[in-house]
Amino acid sequence: MTPAKKAKKKIEEKIFIPQEKLNEVLERLSKHFRVWVPVLSSSSNGWTVEFRPFTIESEPFFTRQSTMPPKSVILPQGETLFQYEYVKNSDDPSKQDLILKETINAEKTLVFGARPCDVRGFVICDWVFLRGLYLDVYYKSRRENTLFATLVCQDADDACFCSSVGGGPGDMEGSDIRITSTSEGFVLEGLNDRAKEVISLCECDPPSEEQSRDAQRIQEEAKNRIIGSLDVSGSVEAVKGQFQNMGVWRDIAESCLSCGVCTYVCPTCYCFTITDEIQGLKGERLRSWDSCMFHQYTQEASGHNPRPTKLERYRNRLGHKFCYFPLRYGGVIACCGCGRCIRSCPVSIDIRSAVERVKEVHSNACVCS
Ligand code: SF4
Numbered sequence: 001m002t003p004a005k006k007a008k009k010k011i012e013e014k015i016f017i018p019q020e021k022l023n024e025v026l027e028r029l030s031k032h033f034r035v036w037v038p039v040l041s042s043s044s045n046g047w048t049v050e051f052r053p054f055t056i057e058s059e060p061f062f063t064r065q066s067t068m069p070p071k072s073v074i075l076p077q078g079e080t081l082f083q084y085e086y087v088k089n090s091d092d093p094s095k096q097d098l099i100l101k102e103t104i105n106a107e108k109t110l111v112f113g114a115r116p117c118d119v120r121g122f123v124i125c126d127w128v129f130l131r132g133l134y135l136d137v138y139y140k141s142r143r144e145n146t147l148f149a150t151l152v153c154q155d156a157d158d159a160c161f162c163s164s165v166g167g168g169p170g171d172m173e174g175s176d177i178r179i180t181s182t183s184e185g186f187v188l189e190g191l192n193d194r195a196k197e198v199i200s201l202c203e204c205d206p207p208s209e210e211q212s213r214d215a216q217r218i219q220e221e222a223k224n225r226i227i228g229s230l231d232v233s234g235s236v237e238a239v240k241g242q243f244q245n246m247g248v249w250r251d252i253a254e255s256c257l258s259c260g261v262c263t264y265v266c267p268t269c270y271c272f273t274i275t276d277e278i279q280g281l282k283g284e285r286l287r288s289w290d291s292c293m294f295h296q297y298t299q300e301a302s303g304h305n306p307r308p309t310k311l312e313r314y315r316n317r318l319g320h321k322f323c324y325f326p327l328r329y330g331g332v333i334a335c336c337g338c339g340r341c342i343r344s345c346p347v348s349i350d351i352r353s354a355v356e357r358v359k360e361v362h363s364n365a366c367v368c369s
């Protein structure tokens with residue numbers, strides 16, 4: 001008698017992870033992917049929620065939007081682009097050869113528990129790094145190797161306005177897996193072929209009928225919820241029309257401290273600077289985040305600065321997101337409505353009020369002229 005073949009476990013497209021099993025499942029996934037989860041950390045200055053690589057000690061925290069988006073998973077705050085070394089040419093000692101060493105390191109990655117607005121941030125950045133004039137191979141390799149398991153958002157607060165900029169709490173554009181958090185655990189649904197490996201590695205059962213019904217109700221509620229009431233129509237014309245009206249920019253940004261936190265917490269701010277660090281004949285080319293809200297960002301070698309005051313810099317930040325980017329990329333607004341810049345600004349500058357103010361001044365100017 002031939003031994004019975006071990007039955008191959010069917011890959012479920014929908015599974016249920018009981019709350020108490022979550023860390024066990026994430027640990028299993030960590031053997032195949034670098035798994036990032038939002039975790040809460042507290043200090044004497046308060047608390048923050050940040051995406052960190054999962055370890056068995058991690059306590060994933062899903063009940064508030066993370067303080068920092070998972071931007072650094074694809075666009076690290078600092079990275080080595082390549083290393084180099086000058087060596088004497090053995091045939092002609094008056095010459096030097098340059099040896100370059102590539103450092104692209106895109107391991108298989110899973111971001112577990114991002115919000116729809118976080119993923120939308122990458123969908124927006126793709127226009128620049130993947131579809132623009134230049135292809136960024138570092139961004140591309142990480143983007144291709146990263147999967148997003150995205151949480152249906154049930155925790156919007158007063159600063160959120162994702163529905164005003166094309167997203168929403170149930171939006172799954174750019175995501176591979178939908179996570180719906182229910183009272184007993186998490187329903188995971190694969191949204192494309194890439195998800196199959198993750199779903200299968202979880203080794204979990206499909207949800208019961210009741211768990212499925214629960215998840216569906218939560219998804220429906222999220223789909224029907226409108227978060228935010230900013231009307232972005234006409235923002236392109238308003239920014240162009242009020243570009244030279246420094247009065248309106250003063251009204252908006254006079255209190256700005258140029259601290260740059262709004263750009264650091266923003267999923268769609270991607271400015272970077274490039275520097276070389278050299279020791280002897282060896283060196284590294286580094287890329288690190290920069291901020292258009294900093295005075296030196298646009299300072300030229302001659303000392304001239306085309307954006308000398310915070311007013312021009314704030315105008316640029318708002319203009320980039322609501323005017324220049326949509327003009328260049330087929331109407332896409334470069335803001336995912338996550339509200340982080342509003343929550344983080346130490347002087348309470350609110351980008352929604354700023355857009356509304358520019359539009360209001362522009363429409364009044366149009367009526368009068
Ligand atoms: S967070 Fe506020 S104060 Fe700081 S640079 Fe941005 S707008 Fe200015």
Ligand code: SF4
Nearest residue numbers: 266335336338339341
């Ligand atoms: S501009 Fe503000 S609300 Fe818009 S994506 Fe950036 S941080 Fe979020």
